[in-house]
């Protein structure tokens with residue numbers, strides 16, 4: 192009775208809006224019992240079609256307004272007065288990423304962002320190209336071991352992305368910090384737990400840690416803590432490894448009085464690792480699966496690679512100069528991020544009314560705005576034939592090179608734009624160059640299967656990223672042969 196009275200009280204005080212949306216039921220809003228899970232991202236696509244470019248839904252008394260107009264997105268993402276991260280989503284996120292850059296607000300966020308930004312400066316990233324080459328080499332060895340079988344490559348991509356970020360942070364190989372390779376694909380995975388935001392009862396701490404996902408997360412977090420402790424000890428010993436300055440030094444080297452505490456440093460390591468691993472693995476998963484479905488673009492990418500790597504050892508590590516010449520690979524990565532943004536949306540709480548749709552509608556104070564990158568990237572007025580995978584739109588003279596400002600935001604926008612965008616961009620291009628020089632990718636997931644994405648923080652199709660990798664006839668698998 193107390194719970195119902197509280198729900199009734201909150202429902203009566205809910206923020207009201209004229210923004211259209213599906214019919215609500217008192218107390219529950221748009222939640223329907225029993226809750227049918229997984230709820231797919233396509234539910235938003237249906238609402239977008241039915242209610243227009245700005246629509247709302249109520250999770251109980253909580254009002255969410257979904258937007259996909261570039262001008263509205265800019266307003267929400269760039270105005271510091273009107274937004275903070277949505278407290279409910281952050282309550283869930285804190286459990287899985289710790290309390291770091293993603294979840295903090297205000298002055299704490301400013302201080303942490305100032306400490307972390309220099310670590311991702313282009314100069315600091317230059318030294319990481321070799322690390323990405325090494326991740327690519329190990330990934331290709333594992334793909335070769337699959338002997339052309341159709342597999343879900345996601346665990347291999349997760350392990351590879353973990354290798355990159357761990358080496359970047361500590362300057363130490365992943366195997367030395369966690370010799371048990373079976374843990375590499377899981378230790379920084381959050382997608383199952385992050386999906387609990389649709390099951391509010393599971394976010395209550397006692398319930399969460401009793402659930403199967405909660406127990407699994409706890410185990411991975413303990414493994415992660417051990418990995419970080421070893422990494423910190425080794426990074427302290429080798430102040431510089433192979434002339435490389437590991438990212439951790441940027442967190443240590445703060446001005447007196449601005450130092451991050453040990454716990455803050457641990458939280459940022461967890462934040463950077465978790466946010467850097469699942470996103471790049473997801474993005475590469477979609478890209479490889481799409482290339483399997485579009486052999487015409489795969490052939491173009493391989494012709495470009497054969498050309499750029501024509502002299503000497505064709506499987507040599509990629510250099511920054513090589514990468515700057517890979518325009519087709521670059522367009523493929525951009526198109527994959529457009530069609531399947533690995534972070535499909537972000538949510539901000541409004542502390543003031545915000546006019547949307549050129550003043551037609553108002554998102555009231557106290558509501559949360561969900562900026563849907565996925566819906567935006569699939570609007571026909573912004574990207575003609577939006578559902579088609581056409582990297583050509585990002586090549587010189589292509590339609591996306593003249594796109595509307597703020598219409599393409601796979602890394603978000605404004606002051607909270609992804610801190611690791613450049614890191615991810617270089618990493619993805621190096622890894623694709625490694626895989627496509629060695630293998631022909633054959634499809635294992637249909638386009639329809641790739642579209643079956645449950646709502647969570649990152650996009651992951653229900654059936655994973657299934658492909659098979661067959662050695663290209665004209666390239667030896669081992670560069671020394």
Ligand code: HEM
Pocket residue numbers: 292293294304356462463464466467468470471474532533534537538600601602603604606607608609610611612614615
């Ligand atoms: C393809 C790969 C990636 C994608 C698509 C991606 C996407 C995003 C997006 C959309 C945001 C903004 C969210 C918002 O506005 O609320 C974000 C924030 C963030 N990303 Fe990424 N990301 C990627 C890779 C990475 C990597 C490699 C790292 C770290 C090494 C990273 C670390 C972060 C952090 C720490 C934030 C929070 C920034 C802040 O609030 O100040 N991301 N990312």
